[in-house]
Amino acid sequence: MNPVLPGAFADVLARHGDRVAVTDAGGSLRYAELADRARAAAEHLARPHAPGERARVGLYATNSVDYVVGYLAVLFAGGVPFLADSAFGPFDLSRIAEDCGLDLLIHAPGADVGAVVDETPTGASEFGALTVSRVRAFAAPRPRLLDDTEVCRFTSGSTGRPNCIEFSGAAVSAAAANWVKGTGLSAEDRIACFAALSNGLAFNTSLLAAFLPGASLHLSHGLPTATRVVRLLESTAATRLVAFPALYESIVRRAPKEGFATVRTAISSGAPLRENVREEFTRLTGVPVHNYYGVAETGPLTFAADGAGSGLGAPLPGVRLLAQEEGIRVRSESMGSRYLNAPGVFEERLDAEGYYRTGDQGHLADGALHLTGRTSRLVNVGGRKIDPIEIADVLRGAPGVRDAVAFEAENQHGEPTLAAVVAVEPGVTAQSLRAHCAATLPAFKVPGILRPVDSIPANSIGKPSIERLRRLLTEPPAAT
Incomplete structure (x- = not known):
């Protein structure tokens, strides 16, 4: 089968030759x-x-x-x-390399990849500051790729390990083209992107999508603080902010007085943006926040074109969306094909008509999608889906732990975070539990709130009481 993406990129790179790309x-x-x-x-x-097969190359680095x-x-x-998400730790990276049968890894020279690669970097200067290692x-035998697969991305799935989503070139191309059409992206746009290109928010809105009309993509290194955001917006005269x-x-907490003069559109996705934050951001900067659901x-899947009011906007071109009592189901031209390393799991989420069960609940009002909750157990923290059962299992393996429950809560800023209440033996501390998690899990899966207790509060049928667990988090920790 002839690949789609090499030709698509070759065309836009040639067509926009003298314009700034990235x-x-x-x-x-x-x-x-x-x-x-x-x-x-x-x-x-x-x-x-494997001779005769296409090279499988992991990209494990921050935006650049x-x-x-x-x-x-x-x-x-x-x-x-x-x-691969650069926040994945050595454990998840090793599982990915083995599960997916990677041949090469493109990574930063200082990345902790010793358990995965041989010491055979190419040293090619064309990769700049990145290294290519075998x-x-x-x-274990590696799973076979579908013939039309051209890109693979990862999501934390219900199996407790990163699921590898196979995408055809046609699906990736359709995602970009429909985003351009549905959001009015043009050659005059300059996109300041603060989401990792491995994540769907950036991948779908800021890579091929930026290049199709000849826009420019501006990437930031390091932690995206409010100061760093303002600096990039000013230096590039950005028209779009993706975060x-x-x-x-x-940004709202910092309350900047300048830096947003050229920005026309701010795009948010990955997790719900609180309405008061959206309103305050627009009041401070004059820039509307356009919610995006994917x-x-x-x-x-959707885009709020007017940037006003609540909701996640209307379906993008190429998307069919059903918001029903059993949850939101979608069918799109940009759908993945399957999970390479989790046979049958993706297929189980498709109904008889080929609609994907998203695990979200919501409704359509005046053509706009409004989310009301989740039908699945995954916790959404900063755009990354985390399986709380996986986290509880890791905590139960720590010395001195009798039981553990992980669940979604709010941090001191009112933002979603992962919390864990852990029944422990005397002497076990939150610090020791955090260190145990950090030794096994990527940083984004380490609970933001850890509360050691004598026993897990249960409801009338003996199951952990999430309501009582949440109340526990508001009480001062017991003296140790």
Whole structure:
């Protein structure tokens, strides 16, 4: 089957040659320069472990110009990029490498990848500050990719390990084209992106979507503080801001007086943005926040075009959405195909008509989608889905722990966070529990609130009482 994405990118890179394509704190590349570097880098990608198969290349790095070069290089070399969250720790990265049969890993030189790669970096300068290393061969046979798979991304699923979503080139291309059409993205737009390109928010709105009309993509290194946001907006004269709700909350707390003069659109997704934060952000900056709803497995689904009022907007082109009592179901042109490393799990979430059960509950009012809750157990923290059962299982493995319950709560700023109440033996502290989690889990899965207790409060039928657990979090910790 002929791939879609190499040709699509080659076309836009040639068509917009002299325009600025992508920048970061270290520099910028015009479209023609990006094409040259990506093609040169593609020449240095080694052959896959399995002769005759496409190279499977993990991208494990933060946003940068070099990341975009690496992504395009894999496509131009005929390989399949696997976009791993840079917040994944060594444990999850090792599971991904083995589950998916990765051949190569593009990573920062200082990344903790020793358990995954052989010491054989290419040293190719075309990858800039990133290193390309060969992944060690695992004994387990690797699963076969679908013939039309061109990109793989990850989501934390109900299996407790990162599920690898296979996307066809047609699905990735449709996600970008429908986003451009549905949101009015143009060549004059300059996108300041503070979401990781491995995440659906950035991947669907700010990569191929930015390049199709000839817009420019501006990436930030490091923690996206309010100060860093303002600095990037001012230096690039950005017209669009793409970020998770936590960043908008940070901006509201800082209450900046300037920096948003050129911004016309702010886009939020990944988790619910509180209405008072949205209103206060617009009051401070004059910029409307446009909510966007998407699901990792289905791509972008809705967009609030007017940036006013509550709700997540109307369905984008190519999307059919049903909001019914049993939950929200969707069918889109940008849907994934399956989970490479979890056979049958994706398929179980499809109904007889091919609609994907999102696990969200909500309704349509005046054509706009409004979410009201979840039908599944996953906790949404900063745009990342976390399985609380996985976290509780990890905590139960800590020395001195009798039982544990993990659940969604609010931190001191009123933002969603993962909390855990843990029944422990005397002497076990929140610090020791946190250290145990950090040794096994990626940082974003370590509970933001940990409360050691003598016993887990239960309801009348013996199950943990979430209501009483939440009340526990508001009480001062017992003296130790």
